[in-house]
Amino acid sequence: MQMKTRELTALGLLFALALILSFLEGLLPPVPFLPPGVKPGLSNIVTMYCLLYLGAGQALLLAVLKAGFAFITRGITAGLLSGCGGLLSIAVMLLVMIPKRHQASVFLLSVCGAVSHNIGQLAAAGLMVGGFAAFAYLPMLLVSGVVMGAVTGLMLRAVLPAISRLRGINY
Amino acid sequence: MKQNDALSQRSFFHKTDWLAVALILAVSLGLWAVLFFPRVTQRLQVEIYCDNVLTQTIPLPAEDKLLELSDRQMTLELKDNRIRVSETNCADQSCLRMGFIERAGQTIVCLPNRVVVQITGNGEPDSQIDGIAG
Numbered sequence: 001m002q003m004k005t006r007e008l009t010a011l012g013l014l015f016a017l018a019l020i021l022s023f024l025e026g027l028l029p030p031v032p033f034l035p036p037g038v039k040p041g042l043s044n045i046v047t048m049y050c051l052l053y054l055g056a057g058q059a060l061l062l063a064v065l066k067a068g069f070a071f072i073t074r075g076i077t078a079g080l081l082s083g084c085g086g087l088l089s090i091a092v093m094l095l096v097m098i099p100k101r102h103q104a105s106v107f108l109l110s111v112c113g114a115v116s117h118n119i120g121q122l123a124a125a126g127l128m129v130g131g132f133a134a135f136a137y138l139p140m141l142l143v144s145g146v147v148m149g150a151v152t153g154l155m156l157r158a159v160l161p162a163i164s165r166l167r168g169i170n171y
Numbered sequence: 172m173k174q175n176d177a178l179s180q181r182s183f184f185h186k187t188d189w190l191a192v193a194l195i196l197a198v199s200l201g202l203w204a205v206l207f208f209p210r211v212t213q214r215l216q217v218e219i220y221c222d223n224v225l226t227q228t229i230p231l232p233a234e235d236k237l238l239e240l241s242d243r244q245m246t247l248e249l250k251d252n253r254i255r256v257s258e259t260n261c262a263d264q265s266c267l268r269m270g271f272i273e274r275a276g277q278t279i280v281c282l283p284n285r286v287v288v289q290i291t292g293n294g295e296p297d298s299q300i301d302g303i304a305g
Contacts, residue, residue, distance in 0.1 A: 077282050105182050128282050136277065
């Protein structure tokens with residue numbers, strides 16, 4: 001892939017931002033009795049921004065980078081979970097973006113992205129333990145995907161004016 | 172680089188988005204009902220899978236005991252007909268944080284250890300009244 005310096009720089013910045021958001025999210029204390037995966041998914045804000053402004057290729061690359069980072073720092077399990085969630089999430093958001101006449105809303109994109117991220121992670125977990133046992137977490141993860149998707153969508157909307165001002169300067 | 176501002180042109184919310192939300196929540200509710208249905212109709216059992224092989228089945232009610240999965244340094248605690256992971260050597264400890272499970276459909280998954288503990292209906296009808304009242 002031939003990439004312009006500006007795009008490369010932008011992608012590097014977004015990657016760093018995604019890592020920071022994931023790290024901050026990891027500082028939140030885990031909630032007992034909730035399955036792992038019920039979390040805000042703040043780095044989905046970055047993924048969506050990347051998808052909408054830099055395009056599908058860059059967003060997919062970002063997901064692969066994130067999975068690679070998870071693999072290096074937290075091992076194969078975390079890497080696979082991150083990769084399957086991230087890639088499925090982008091694939092589904094791309095599908096939702098296809099209709100041009102009735103353009104999908106940011107809210108819909110965000111919710112579909114969050115829900116499919118959870119489904120992708122569960123699929124990866126299912127592959128690892130074999131079988132469908134992990135899908136017992138699915139009902140709760142679907143609800144959490146809707147709620148967290150709405151939250152991250154709102155956050156993207158909220159920070160957008162600031163990002164738009166920076167865009168002319170950064171790249 | 173696209174010059175148009177893709178996001179500010181895109182509206183934040185359409186009324187039809189409620190349909191998508193309703194659909195996802197309906198699927199969630201349906202799955203939940205299917206998974207948890209045996210609770211009221213069948214007697215329950217604990218199933219323990221290691222590497223996707225069913226290694227132990229414990230019909231409930233059962234006496235309190237500790238189950239050591241020695242080959243993967245994990246201990247399960249069966250107490251008051253509930254079961255939890257009480258000790259594990261895995262890094263993320265999320266299986267431990269799930270706490271006790273006691274109802275049909277509830278599952279604990281430990282990915283690093285490839286262990287699944289779940290409670291299912293065992294096919295026999297439950298005649299116990301307090302089983303229904305739960």
